[in-house]
Amino acid sequence: MVECKSRREKRTNVSQTKTDFGVRDARGRAVGTKVTFFVDTFVALPADAKSWHNIKPGRHFGMVVSATRDGASFGASQPDRYFPTAVARLAARDKHLKDVRKRALKLAR
Numbered sequence: 565m566v567e568c569k570s571r572r573e574k575r576t577n578v579s580q581t582k583t584d585f586g587v588r589d590a591r592g593r594a595v596g597t598k599v600t601f602f603v604d605t606f607v608a609l610p611a612d613a614k615s616w617h618n619i620k621p622g623r624h625f626g627m628v629v630s631a632t633r634d635g636a637s638f639g640a641s642q643p644d645r646y647f648p649t650a651v652a653r654l655a656a657r658d659k660h661l662k663d664v665r666k667r668a669l670k671l672a673r
Contacts, residue, residue, distance in 0.1 A: 574604070577603045
């Protein structure tokens with residue numbers, strides 16, 4: 565993998581959507597997911613930088629997801645994921661919602 569040292573300069577356009585799947589887990593908590601969208605701008609760093617992100621400088625469309633129980637974040641945190649376009653990010657969100665809805669329905673049985 566080609567290494568591109570950069571740092572996040574700013575995060576903008578942050579929006580968050582919570583989805584409740586209408587099922588409950590064994591403890592009676594509502595099962596859902598939270599999807600956060602954002603746009604990050606990265607700037608290049610010198611080759612000798614000690615701390616960096618391995619991502620090309622520029623604007624990137626990001627998404628991070630987490631499970632929820634009763635609307636609150638639940639379980640392990642997930643890494644930020646970056647996409648070349650907002651359309652690609654929406655496609656990834658739709659796939660995520662489809663997959664976690666399927667798991668949530670299994671959980672409720």
